Amino acid sequence: MTDTAGLQSGDQVRCRYAGTDLAGTFITRRDGYAVVKLESGYNIGIPEDAITATAAASAAAPVMPPVPQNPDLPSVAIISTGGTIASRIDYRTGAVTSQFSADDILRAIPGLTGIASFRSRQLATILSENMQPALWQELARAIHAEIRSGAGGVIVTHGTDTMSYSAAAVSFMLETPVPVVFVGSQRSADRPSSDNVMNGMCAAQAAISDLGEVCVVMHASTSDDRCAIHRGTRVRKMHTSRRDAFASIGMAPLGTVAYPSLDVTLSPGAVRRGTTEPALHDALDDRVGMVTFYPGMDPAVIDGFAGYQGLVVSGTGLGHVSAGCIRQLAALVRDGTAVVMTSQCLNGRVCDRVYDTGRDLLAAGVIEGEDMLPEVAMTKLMWVLGRTDDPDEVRDLMRTSLRGELGRCSAHGL
Amino acid sequence: MDYKAIGLKAGIEIHQQLDTREKLFCHCPTVLRDVLDRNGEFFRYLRATESELGEIDRAAEEEMKQVRQFAYYAYDTTCLVENDEEPPAPLNPEAMEICLTLAKMTGATPVPSVHVMRKLVIDGSNTSGFQRTALVALGGSVPAGARIETLCLEEEAAQRVEGDVFSLDRLGIPLVEITTAPDMRTPEQVREVAAYIGMLLRSTGRVKRGLGTIRQDINISIAGGARVEIKGVQELDLIDEVVRREVARQQHLIAIRDELRARGAAIHAVYFDVTGLFAATKSAILKKAPLILALRLIGFAGLVGREIQPGRRLGSEMADYAKKCGVGGIFHTDELPAYGVTAEEVEAVREACHADPGDCVVLVAASRKKAECAAQQVVRRALLALDGVPEETRKMLEEGNTAYMRPLPGAARMYPETDVLPVAVPQAYWDGLFVPELLSSKAERFAAEYGFDDQLSRQLAFSEQCVLFERAVADGIRPMLASRTLLATIRELKRDGVAVERLTDAMILQVLARVEDGGLAKEAVPDVLRAVAGGKDLETAAEEIAPPIAVDDLAVLVRRIVAEREDFVKSRGMGSLGPLMGVVMKEVRGRVDGKVIADLLKREIAAML
Numbered sequence A: 001m002t003d004t005a006g007l008q009s010g011d012q013v014r015c016r017y018a019g020t021d022l023a024g025t026f027i028t029r030r031d032g033y034a035v036v037k038l039e040s041g042y043n044i045g046i047p048e049d050a051i052t053a054t055a056a057a058s059a060a061a062p063v064m065p066p067v068p069q070n071p072d073l074p075s076v077a078i079i080s081t082g083g084t085i086a087s088r089i090d091y092r093t094g095a096v097t098s099q100f101s102a103d104d105i106l107r108a109i110p111g112l113t114g115i116a117s118f119r120s121r122q123l124a125t126i127l128s129e130n131m132q133p134a135l136w137q138e139l140a141r142a143i144h145a146e147i148r149s150g151a152g153g154v155i156v157t158h159g160t161d162t163m164s165y166s167a168a169a170v171s172f173m174l175e176t177p178v179p180v181v182f183v184g185s186q187r188s189a190d191r192p193s194s195d196n197v198m199n200g201m202c203a204a205q206a207a208i209s210d211l212g213e214v215c216v217v218m219h220a221s222t223s224d225d226r227c228a229i230h231r232g233t234r235v236r237k238m239h240t241s242r243r244d245a246f247a248s249i250g251m252a253p254l255g256t257v258a259y260p261s262l263d264v265t266l267s268p269g270a271v272r273r274g275t276t277e278p279a280l281h282d283a284l285d286d287r288v289g290m291v292t293f294y295p296g297m298d299p300a301v302i303d304g305f306a307g308y309q310g311l312v313v314s315g316t317g318l319g320h321v322s323a324g325c326i327r328q329l330a331a332l333v334r335d336g337t338a339v340v341m342t343s344q345c346l347n348g349r350v351c352d353r354v355y356d357t358g359r360d361l362l363a364a365g366v367i368e369g370e371d372m373l374p375e376v377a378m379t380k381l382m383w384v385l386g387r388t389d390d391p392d393e394v395r396d397l398m399r400t401s402l403r404g405e406l407g408r409c410s411a412h413g414l
Numbered sequence B: 001m002d003y004k005a006i007g008l009k010a011g012i013e014i015h016q017q018l019d020t021r022e023k024l025f026c027h028c029p030t031v032l033r034d035v036l037d038r039n040g041e042f043f044r045y046l047r048a049t050e051s052e053l054g055e056i057d058r059a060a061e062e063e064m065k066q067v068r069q070f071a072y073y074a075y076d077t078t079c080l081v082e083n084d085e086e087p088p089a090p091l092n093p094e095a096m097e098i099c100l101t102l103a104k105m106t107g108a109t110p111v112p113s114v115h116v117m118r119k120l121v122i123d124g125s126n127t128s129g130f131q132r133t134a135l136v137a138l139g140g141s142v143p144a145g146a147r148i149e150t151l152c153l154e155e156e157a158a159q160r161v162e163g164d165v166f167s168l169d170r171l172g173i174p175l176v177e178i179t180t181a182p183d184m185r186t187p188e189q190v191r192e193v194a195a196y197i198g199m200l201l202r203s204t205g206r207v208k209r210g211l212g213t214i215r216q217d218i219n220i221s222i223a224g225g226a227r228v229e230i231k232g233v234q235e236l237d238l239i240d241e242v243v244r245r246e247v248a249r250q251q252h253l254i255a256i257r258d259e260l261r262a263r264g265a266a267i268h269a270v271y272f273d274v275t276g277l278f279a280a281t282k283s284a285i286l287k288k289a290p291l292i293l294a295l296r297l298i299g300f301a302g303l304v305g306r307e308i309q310p311g312r313r314l315g316s317e318m319a320d321y322a323k324k325c326g327v328g329g330i331f332h333t334d335e336l337p338a339y340g341v342t343a344e345e346v347e348a349v350r351e352a353c354h355a356d357p358g359d360c361v362v363l364v365a366a367s368r369k370k371a372e373c374a375a376q377q378v379v380r381r382a383l384l385a386l387d388g389v390p391e392e393t394r395k396m397l398e399e400g401n402t403a404y405m406r407p408l409p410g411a412a413r414m415y416p417e418t419d420v421l422p423v424a425v426p427q428a429y430w431d432g433l434f435v436p437e438l439l440s441s442k443a444e445r446f447a448a449e450y451g452f453d454d455q456l457s458r459q460l461a462f463s464e465q466c467v468l469f470e471r472a473v474a475d476g477i478r479p480m481l482a483s484r485t486l487l488a489t490i491r492e493l494k495r496d497g498v499a500v501e502r503l504t505d506a507m508i509l510q511v512l513a514r515v516e517d518g519g520l521a522k523e524a525v526p527d528v529l530r531a532v533a534g535g536k537d538l539e540t541a542a543e544e545i546a547p548p549i550a551v552d553d554l555a556v557l558v559r560r561i562v563a564e565r566e567d568f569v570k571s572r573g574m575g576s577l578g579p580l581m582g583v584v585m586k587e588v589r590g591r592v593d594g595k596v597i598a599d600l601l602k603r604e605i606a607a608m609l
């Protein structure tokens, strides 16, 4: 038996296994075995008593030089929050984790420095499922600060899982004269086929474009041909893994960025640069919940939201729930919770005046969420409740387009 | 040639497609498709990434010299995993079982915890930019005289349709990779070991067959040379020739190095823009080139044009390097004037580079970016010539020649496939793995048990029909009938255009069983199979083609035929048996077994004599 308890990742070892004597590098322990990277590059998991340490790992990680930049180019701020646009392999678990700094992004996507002059700020390194409303607020403040100090555009790198929530939340908290571009990657940055380079390049180009609102820039198709620019309050992740997972719902995208030409095309409806002055309204009331109705749902589930300031319901069809649930929702409204109805159809407008159920919901004081996406209605409700708790004002604001999140008309052809 | 004296060391890597139901990391079938059946197309760019150790692999870097757009064809038998749009499924346990079976057959030891790796491959043949591969077992041997270093399980790459267009049907088919130690010392031994491993693979009965389903890579070095890996030798018969030609190439390169050193050769790494000299040239390539760079190789005259393999020169090797930059090739003064370039133009170029008669001048013609890249590559290869043989990965050309592909890859091209969990190989599972009979043992057994000659035994054992043959024999079919039907009859029917692929194993067995039951003469088997393949059921086919003849009717028929040929029978005696057999057989058209007829005929002839 060899004492391998003190082995560190990177230590040189010899493996005596299967009649062979192979040199390798100790990587980690996993599933009760020592994982060794052989000189051929293969990792194998073998019993710990088959390996002997021969030399310690070379001490320090290589120091990366700073990335040189061209100060004559437009100034763009990169704010990184984590996610797979910036990922690296974790030796201990073998898993991909988000741990690049914003400077690492410039290194990973060398073409960026030809588009703009970047300054970077690392707000967080989290997987986006761990995002919190408090971090949305910090993010809005950081973006606002960057704009106030002269950034001509802001890029936010974000895990794709909850990117649309963050984009919507920032949309409400921030009035921006410059593009605020959320970007991520669906296929990990450690693979040669990753979408991080194209998405990053297109995001940078969008950030120096004539746009003046919060948006998400991601692949528009499975090919590396163009990115779509989606409004931050109208975008949704519609596929678990494809590059073109993000789609605008209820409206056409704000525009496209062609690749590799990086030509930006904006639709007439896209808000243009300089339309407004920068302003921050960062109050949020995070005591807001969201629930998806399903046939047979126990009305007691709704009781769980008692005491919440707001609740967004994702109802069926035009915006319905069962009679039993209506009673519970009515009770919530009576007790001061703002209840907003949206549809799990995602596409189309809620209308609670067609069927009895809907009329009962209206009578119960439920607010129709128009054609808002459920998650957008939720972040909006947080923001609205952060401003006012007057029920009439809440109702008015929820049914008024503040950042293009809802439309007066359901456009034909979408 | 005395290969031992020149220090030949060769090893092989055999890649064999496995005949699994599903692919290695998705649930798609392992079928190849016609590109015309594609139902989708997309394109991507690939770029080298840093490994976990923060290095970019040199082989990957080489492929990166050009930014290339790769197009892919998708099918209704491929999925988002092939498109690199979905994480991989867990490693296919069926493929793992076949790989471990092979490990057991070679006496190798399994890795108790198998880790799937990503091997960087950014030539476009993998949508992800890497090939998934796992080291499954270590340390076996084959009796043909080589140690087995490793057995790996890998995913097959996409098939190149043309240029940078790839077809995704092949991507992800499981491959087993068997790597030998560099234990072989002669070209013939390399071929023998490859043939033995091929037999081993087929003995599992679970590998794909046909062109392209098995590929050999050969590692070769000689004393004073360098390790060279030759990729993708498909024909077994070419292996020894490939080895011989690589040995010759290395010997020539060593001789060239010695002469270059003796001449004090050097490389002048300054390029001269000679575009203006070719304004009125007759060379179409040079005339339309936006830029022509000339490069002076001091002391290289005559050596760049020296042949190192049939039809290939040192200049070809330089051209291989230059092509990585997207140029079509190079010109060098050892082969000029030619190709529309005049002696005057050559003189002008030599003058422009201040070249002496002992120097060789290389020309590259392309856009500035490509031409400069190509010129650097020529310099790189020329410098390597001063050292002798460069370590390289090379690809097979026709007839056993090879061309440069990329530098030998390093360990930096491998990093963990984080989307696939490690796979445990429990001892009990390993102990319980069935080891199939080797085809060579099977052939010996056929010869011993059935009295087949060696050639037939081997042919049968190694044929795809062997499994069905063994089933037929187990069902009580006579071995000779089964082997003749499976090896000869079916092939003949196929040659006649019969749709034999419609004959299921069960149908064939039923036909043969009917013969054994006496319900069908063996002579009728071809016609009945033909009818069954054409869609008839066995009953109808047998009834139509060979309605049974009552013994009495047959006796009458035989008696009539003998009587009609009385003179012939009397003059030939028993010698008339053969010719009369033919007459009777024609009349009964396979409805009666030949032996029955012969017995009857013998009796009738004897009676007449």
Ligand SMILES: [Zn+2]
Residues within 6 Å of the ligand: B023, B026, B027, B028, B077, B078, B079, B080, B081, B082
């Ligand atoms: Zn698939």
